[in-house]
Amino acid sequence: MSAPAVHSLWTTTAADSIGTIPSPHIEYGQISPVLIVAGAAMVGVLFEAFVPRKARYYAQVILAVLGLAAAFAAVVALAADGYGSASKAHIAAEGAVAVDGPALFLQGTILLTAVVAIFTFAERRLDPAAGSHRVDSFAAQGAAMPGSDAEKAAVRAGFTTTEVFPLSLFAVAGMLVFPAANDLLTLFVALEVLSLPLYLLCALARRKRLISQEAAVKYFLLGAFSSAFLLFGVALLYGYSGSVTYARIAEVVDGTVQNVDPALAGTMGNDALLLIGAALVIMGLLFKVGAVPFHMWTPDVYQGAPTPVTGFMAAATKVAAFGALLRLLYVVLPGLTWDWRPVMWGVAIITMIGGAIVAITQTDIKRLLAYSSIAHAGFILAGVIAASPNGISSVLFYLAAYSFVTVGAFAVVTLVRDAGGEATHLSKWAGLGRRSPLVAAVFAVFLLAFAGIPLTSGFAGKFAVFKAAAAGGAVPLVIIGVISSAIAAFFYIRVIVLMFFSEPRPDGPTVAVPSPLTMVTIGVGVAVVLVFGIAPQYFLDLAGQAGTFAR
Amino acid sequence: MNPVYYLYLASLLFTIGAAGVLIRRNAIVVFMCVELMLNACNLAFVAFSRLHGNLDGQIIAFFTMVVAAAEVVVGLAIIVSMFRARHSASVDDASLMKL
Secondary structure (H helix, E strand, C coil), rough: CCHHHHHHHHHHHHHCCCCCCCCCCCCCCCCHHHHHHHHHHHHHHHHHCCHHHHHHHHHHHHHHHHHHHHHHHHHHHHHCCCCCCCCCCCEECCCCCEEEEHHHHHHHHHHHHHHHHCCCCCCCCCCCCEEEEEECCCCCCCCCCCCCHHHHHHHCCCCCCCCCCHHHHHHHHHHHHHHEEEHHHHHHHHHHHHHHHHHHCCCEEEECCCHHHHHHHHHHHHHHHHHHHHHHHHHHHHHHHHHCCCHHHHHHHHCCCCCCCCHHHHHCCCCCHHHHHHHHHHHHHHHHHHHHHHCCHHHHHHHHHCHHHHHHHHHHHHHHHHHHHHHHHHHHCHHHHHHHHHHHHHEEEEEEHHHHHHHHHCCEEHHHHHHHHHHHHHHHHHHHCCHHHHHHHHHHHHHHHHHHHHHHHHHHHEEEEEEECCEEEHHCCCCCHHHHHHHHHHHHHHHHHHHHHCCCCCHHHHHHHHHHHHCCCCCCHHHHHHHHHHHHHHHHHHHHHHHHHCCCCCCCCCCCCCHHHHHHHHHHHHHHHHHHHHHHHHHHHHHCCCCCCCC | CCCHHHHHHHHHHHHHHHHHHHHHHHHHHHHHHHHHHHHHHHHHHHHHHHHCCCHHHHHHHHHHHHHHHHHHHHHHHHHHHHHHHHHHEEECCCCCCCC
């Protein structure tokens, strides 16, 4: 396009008579889950400003849970209205978000996971009370320097960081948009909306604050680094196709695009733009997922963040990021399947094997769970690689099964404590089964589910993704997956043996008795393990019905 | 004026930023290098916008600026709190979790 013609885009309209600008057509009802959560988050910010400090905790917890529950009700209403089925699924809000089966399924999963995670955020019986005030796992005052007089004064005054509730709601709002994003700009903004609150939440641990701040710095710098890569990928894909909407890019990639102008004809032929752009965007998403070449942040951040935040992050972020990755690969880049499949094969293989092998050497329970989550990302990638409707639904099922168990497992970690807070070193867990058989048994159930023992949710999930991968022609990948499952089972079983068959240490940790909030979180985790493990059919059907993307 | 030169410049700035993130040791400087990468993206967006003759890229550049500003707010808060606790903003010193 010539220079004057481009210039006229924003100059000549002033000379013409200015007509009415058509207002964008937004289907508010169909994006109501996001709006409800974002609205609740903003009301939460107002609560911080206007509600007296004493009443803030209850106000924030009730608001957060009500907001998430209302959003979940909206998701269910949309699904009952038929938006999950292929016939009615469509693109809403001027092409910005999709309302379809995978989006609704993942949004429902994220919302329920967030509810149980909020319960662990609100737990106030584990840490010893500061004076007459009960405290949660978050710093009395994030701005007060660790060990300073200001911090001591804040603790004495019984301050709590109730900002964590609106922050987590903002993160959930980003996570709801992330798997539904239908253009690359929405994808990028959703990524930032979900990440920025998480960086802050990581820095807010009550105990071990230096480690917590360090985790936040690492997560922030690496997260910002990766989102810059994602953004450059978006820029290159925009340059390639002249548009950021998924459908348009897919058409240009396939070569089925109509009315090609000369500029587009020039850039369409440039495969470097497409390949580098797609690679950079996928890289940004794989970082969020925690797949192996981009997993370096995972163990440090999982270890340093407050444990309730770790559980929330490990479960909900993974669900959202896999949703976005699935949509990108299946809607935008199906024309590139033969290019991305070999790369994802490699990533899946090193993720499964790397996660499982490095986990064996870990001595900290939170780091161990972090490496286990890396290995699980590899298993889920095996389902992504199937490139078939079965692949989509198996990944959806796996994510639903995995997320509640993860939140539950981290909730158990918050219970095992000694004088310094949570006792996360594995040696302290020795003989836990003798002292508190119930907690150890529940944790063993979670570990067996992670290992994928039959009759647990992990087995049903792994079976689904491996079956889809094998049907998609990735048999070697399935074999490697089974081998690395066996390696992973070794260290899960090792923890169980440590808990039940070794002598308790005299200076061992105590198990705190939680409030009903954490009990609900753990109970939901156990229920999901059993229900998804013994009677998975209903949920497999649900995921199967949800397995079609709107274009 | 060939828009391709702007893309070369954007790629160069992006590479300088990425190299800076990997090489520099001060958290603030690392963060500034990330901002340089985001600005390189902006330049690419605007250049492509000109190339294709639509305004999407210019609009996205505004979104990127807002996101970068929000990132500064969060990032500086975290880096400053770490600096106050340790009297150092070096990312090499942040190694409490090394085994």
